[in-house]
Amino acid sequence: MALAPAQVNVPQLVALDALFCGAADFGSQDTNEGCFCGDAGTFVIKKNNVHPGLPHCEWFCSSLAAAVGVPQVPFSIVRHPDGNLWFGSQWMNGKTRDWWNLAVQGTIDFAALADDLSRIYAFDLFVHNVDRHANNFMVVPDGNTHKVLSFDYSRSWIVNGFPPPGLMIDPLIPTVSVKNWLKNQFGNYISINAAIEVLDRIEALDAGGVQRIIGAHPKDWLTQQEEDAINDWWGNGMVSARVAAIKTGLNDGTLT
Numbered sequence: 001m002a003l004a005p006a007q008v009n010v011p012q013l014v015a016l017d018a019l020f021c022g023a024a025d026f027g028s029q030d031t032n033e034g035c036f037c038g039d040a041g042t043f044v045i046k047k048n049n050v051h052p053g054l055p056h057c058e059w060f061c062s063s064l065a066a067a068v069g070v071p072q073v074p075f076s077i078v079r080h081p082d083g084n085l086w087f088g089s090q091w092m093n094g095k096t097r098d099w100w101n102l103a104v105q106g107t108i109d110f111a112a113l114a115d116d117l118s119r120i121y122a123f124d125l126f127v128h129n130v131d132r133h134a135n136n137f138m139v140v141p142d143g144n145t146h147k148v149l150s151f152d153y154s155r156s157w158i159v160n161g162f163p164p165p166g167l168m169i170d171p172l173i174p175t176v177s178v179k180n181w182l183k184n185q186f187g188n189y190i191s192i193n194a195a196i197e198v199l200d201r202i203e204a205l206d207a208g209g210v211q212r213i214i215g216a217h218p219k220d221w222l223t224q225q226e227e228d229a230i231n232d233w234w235g236n237g238m239v240s241a242r243v244a245a246i247k248t249g250l251n252d253g254t255l256t
Contacts, residue, residue, distance in 0.1 A: 015077040015085050016040050030054065030154040034091060035078050043078050043088030046154060048221075053158045056214075056221040058087040061127050061153035063213040068201035070123045071116050073138050073151035077217065085218045089151050092138060096146060099139035100182070110186050112145045115194040117182070120150045122195035124175050125246050125255065126202055128164040129156035132175040158226060163233050167245060167255065183256070190256045196247060203243045207235045 018035035026032065026044055033045045046058045062075045078088035096102065103110040117137070124132050131154065138149040157164070168176050182189060214227055222230075233239070249255030 015079040016043070016088065017079045018043075018081055021045065021081055028152070028154075030152075035080065035088060037076075037078060037088075040076070040090075042091040043076065044091055045078060045080065046087040046089070047084075050154070051159050053222065053226065054154055055087040056217060056226075057157040057159050058089070058153050059217045059221065060213055061123075061129070061157055062089075062151075063216070064127075064202070064205070064210075065123050065150060067205065067209065067213075068123070068198050070119045070198060071147065071149045073149045075151075087217075092140060092149075094140050096139045096141065099137070099146070100134050100185075104185055108139070108146050110189070113139065113148045114186075114189045115191045116148045117189065118191040118194040119198045120148070121175075121179060121190065122198045122246065122250070123150070123202075124156070125167055125249075126164075126199070126242060127153065127156045128160050128168065129153055130160065130168065130173050130175055131155035132178060134178050134181075158230075162226065162229055163238060164242070167249060169254065179256075188256060190250070192250050192256075195250055199243045199246055203240055207231060210234050 016037040018037050021033055021035040023032055024034045026034075030050050031044055031046050033047075034042050035045050036042050046054050048054055051057075058075070059077070062072055066072045073092060074090040076088050076090070077085050080086050096108070099108055102108040103113070120132070120137070123129075131152070136150075136152045138151055139146050140149065171177055171180060179190075211231065214222060214230070246255065
């Protein structure tokens, strides 16, 4: 039975105002600034200085992921003291550092993470996120266990050119490398059902949902030519073709 279109909910209608911002070492080549936004907390800021489309990529991928059931670190549009609106990913306390080593040691139940790791992997394949290394999973305590959230899409979507390149299989790509390392440690952990559920929801998302995501961020985050290209690609069957190719690779083992 066909899925109903995914529900696209805009995270907020008004940008968060940054009270102050400052340089910080986040261990990332794509950002080095955090902004404190009062009761809303602190946000890691992504500007357009690394790539003109970076704020759009972060917003589009985070919003799409949330709509199709991929767990996300909270995010928002932040009004910077420089007068610009930028993408912000909330800084979360309680991140479990070196979670992969703790999982190998048995301190973290890896099985509790497998379904969401599979959802994240399927989504990364779709948006061609080449930089899902081990530190780009937010693993946090959740009662007596742990949960994993996704964040950081700075090396995905239109940053890699558009339409998205062919599916990632090169073992030197961080997204593929970390998947292979986890597989070597924990066996074939990818849940095909969880991954395909995400892909089905992506395919069910109509052009109106895509336009709501784009329309919710500042107009200058995307050129009109880029917006038209995304809308055309989403409406001409290429989404279904990409989803089908990923499903084939998951089922025949070439992507797992």
